[in-house]
Amino acid sequence: xxxxxxxxxxxxxxxxxxxxxxxxxxxxxxxxxxxxxxxxxxxxxxxxxxxxxxxxxxxxxxxxxxxxxxxxxxxxxxxxxxxxxxxxxxxxxxxxxxxxxxxxxxxxxxxxxxxxxxxxxxxxxxxxxxxxxxxxxxxxxxxxxxxxxxxxxxxxxxxxxxxxxxxxxxxxxxxxxxxxxxxxxxxxxxxxxxxxxxxxxxxxxxxxxxxxxxxxxxxxxxxxxxxxxxxxxxxxxxxxxxxxxxxxxxxxxxxxxxx
Amino acid sequence: xxxxxxxxxxxxxxxxxxxxxxxxxxxxxxxxxxxxxxxxxxxxxxxxxxxxxxxxxxxxxxxxxxxxxxxxxxxxxxxxxxxxxxxxxxxxxxxxxxxxxxxxxxxxxxxxxxxxxxxxxxxxxxxxxxxxxxxxxxxxxxxxxxxxxxxxxxxxxxxxxxxxxxxxxxxxxxxxxxxxxxxxxxxxxxxxxxxxxxxxxxxxxxxxxxxx
Numbered sequence: 001x002x003x004x005x006x007x008x009x010x011x012x013x014x015x016x017x018x019x020x021x022x023x024x025x026x027x028x029x030x031x032x033x034x035x036x037x038x039x040x041x042x043x044x045x046x047x048x049x050x051x052x053x054x055x056x057x058x059x060x061x062x063x064x065x066x067x068x069x070x071x072x073x074x075x076x077x078x079x080x081x082x083x084x085x086x087x088x089x090x091x092x093x094x095x096x097x098x099x100x101x102x103x104x105x106x107x108x109x110x111x112x113x114x115x116x117x118x119x120x121x122x123x124x125x126x127x128x129x130x131x132x133x134x135x136x137x138x139x140x141x142x143x144x145x146x147x148x149x150x151x152x153x154x155x156x157x158x159x160x161x162x163x164x165x166x167x168x169x170x171x172x173x174x175x176x177x178x179x180x181x182x183x184x185x186x187x188x189x190x191x192x193x194x195x196x197x198x199x200x201x202x203x204x205x206x207x208x209x210x211x212x213x214x215x216x217x218x219x220x221x222x223x224x225x226x227x228x229x230x231x232x233x234x235x236x237x238x239x240x241x242x243x244x245x246x247x248x249x250x251x252x253x254x255x256x257x258x259x
Numbered sequence: 260x261x262x263x264x265x266x267x268x269x270x271x272x273x274x275x276x277x278x279x280x281x282x283x284x285x286x287x288x289x290x291x292x293x294x295x296x297x298x299x300x301x302x303x304x305x306x307x308x309x310x311x312x313x314x315x316x317x318x319x320x321x322x323x324x325x326x327x328x329x330x331x332x333x334x335x336x337x338x339x340x341x342x343x344x345x346x347x348x349x350x351x352x353x354x355x356x357x358x359x360x361x362x363x364x365x366x367x368x369x370x371x372x373x374x375x376x377x378x379x380x381x382x383x384x385x386x387x388x389x390x391x392x393x394x395x396x397x398x399x400x401x402x403x404x405x406x407x408x409x410x411x412x413x414x415x416x417x418x419x420x421x422x423x424x425x426x427x428x429x430x431x432x433x434x435x436x437x438x439x440x441x442x443x444x445x446x447x448x449x450x451x452x453x454x455x456x457x458x459x460x461x462x463x464x465x466x467x468x469x470x471x
Contacts, residue, residue, distance in 0.1 A: 055377055083381035093376025097394050107380050156380075166379075 009196045014064035025052045025220045031050040032057040039207040042217030048200045086157030086165040090172045094141040102136035107160040119212045129155035147178035165197045204242045266440045281425035284415045294352035300362025317356040334365045342422030354407035361403025365396025397466040405460035412453040
């Protein structure tokens, strides 16, 4: 079954969302298919984070509906919905008073898994997230590096084995080397687990690297939806402007040629 | 200061007795004030529109001169019947403000990303409060309780005016008889109590502080 035939797991139907009369999303329509990594690309304030928060009902639409696994989010019990969706954010939001182990085990504990199963699962997701050696469990988040914290955030999101993963610029604050490392691991993880992932970023390189499709947002509207290959050739001026930033980043090519 | 230590020694048992009374006033007040103040503080963080009436009320209580407040409460039927009862209620009114204020500051000071991810992981409001917000606020709560305790030790000396006992007995008696030794016999143990409470609660506070 090719990706295009798979049923949508998440669907935005004519969704509008406003804060104090200011429209953040306006008649937003989008389908996210099972097992794909859809990247929402746009500048800050384009509405991409809001779109993400509508999926796990941290926000509710003013008009239209967001359908997750066949049901509008407003028909879901919010707690049940959220426990079935992994969430990773840039600031990690790890609990500073919990050890890494307790942070990772958060949702399984809330779901009252038996202790033995929690232990096995924590080991498993820690390994998946690249935290080997069993030397992290008893540490606290402030004792870890930024990259390690972000891995713990990923492990926590995966712990209860959710079918959907939401990621809001999860690698945004990392140094370039650690970011590249985590991006590479993310790709492996994606191949191994085939979760449905919605990933928010403002970095086109990251979008091209990680996505199966890219949704381009501007001022609360979906400007276009492309595969990475299509994006590079897209006639849409905003997409072209993003692509131009890739070329501009080549270091001093001009200078070298002239020198 | 002739013979002050002899004086203290001679009255040792009475000093101990009044110190214990004083301690009882302070402990009962702090238990009551914490039991009322912390929930009120939590309420303010949940319903911001209650912030004005609750914090305003606690603030207003603070502005009433303590001797006047004891006097106001004296004619109240059940309260006026016993000095210590009246004193504990009045002292609780003074102790509320720092406790409420620090509860609010502690909870509102929790990193928004932590609260956001707690919600996104599917924690209920109650779970967020008891597993995240309160544990991360313990050092703030305790700082409020510490300030309130030191305040209460001081104001409790005035409770002797309404027959509540405590170290204020010495102070009032000393004032009436213009006897400095008597005043000091009340003031010094009170100061030691206040310092002791400050140090002890300060130590506890530091132990409960998390990196946040």
